[in-house]
Amino acid sequence: MFQAILQRVASASVSVDKKLISSIERGILVFAAIGPDDTKKDAESMASKVLKMKMWPDETGSKQWKRSVQDIDGEILCVSQFTLLANTRKGHKPDFHGAAKPEEARLLYDHFVSKIQNLYLAEKVKNGVFQAMMEVGLVNDGPVGVNYRSEHGAVTLEIDTNPPKKEKQSDDANPQNGNAIPDSTAGCLPQELLG
Numbered sequence: 001m002f003q004a005i006l007q008r009v010a011s012a013s014v015s016v017d018k019k020l021i022s023s024i025e026r027g028i029l030v031f032a033a034i035g036p037d038d039t040k041k042d043a044e045s046m047a048s049k050v051l052k053m054k055m056w057p058d059e060t061g062s063k064q065w066k067r068s069v070q071d072i073d074g075e076i077l078c079v080s081q082f083t084l085l086a087n088t089r090k091g092h093k094p095d096f097h098g099a100a101k102p103e104e105a106r107l108l109y110d111h112f113v114s115k116i117q118n119l120y121l122a123e124k125v126k127n128g129v130f131q132a133m134m135e136v137g138l139v140n141d142g143p144v145g146v147n148y149r150s151e152h153g154a155v156t157l158e159i160d161t162n163p164p165k166k167e168k169q170s171d172d173a174n175p176q177n178g179n180a181i182p183d184s185t186a187g188c189l190p191q192e193l194l195g
Contacts, residue, residue, distance in 0.1 A: 008144035022126035027074030033084035034105040047115035
């Protein structure tokens with residue numbers, strides 16, 4: 001599953017071994033992770049979403065979510081981050097089996113960055129260093145951040161629309177009978193929502 005976190009920034013930079021690699025001014029910092037089943041179509045859909053996402057207000061500042069990074073003539077800094085696909089459901093150690101193998105991930109990540117450059121202006125799209133230990137600095141603007149996932153070329157914002165159902169109360173737990181309602185009900189929160 002291709003995942004990207006878009007951060008609206010006033011500025012951002014990437015350094016490796018204390019050496020500055022890339023920097024941008026106003027725009028979007030994109031953290032991207034590639035899953036084992038991701039395709040070029042997923043990468044292309046995500047590239048389009050990055051460019052079209054309305055993350056800025058109109059020119060007057062009175063109406064939010066009206067302009068994209070292209071509309072403001074902003075810059076984009078892409079950073080590969082496979083740790084976004086960590087599974088933390090069991091124990092306290094993240095499991096990264098949900099991430100693609102490095103060789104495959106590099107090809108799709110490079111395609112993703114190249115697609116953004118081709119659809120926008122190449123000089124406004126910067127990149128980190130794939131598979132390097134990077135220091136990423138940013139001045140968050142807002143803060144505004146959006147988390148997207150893409151499967152089979154469809155990019156979606158992840159929202160749980162099927163919350164756990166409550167267990168039907170018995171007559172013993174009915175407040176109209178003067179009995180207390182139990183402290184807990186059936187169902188559980190998805191693990192992602194638990195700290």
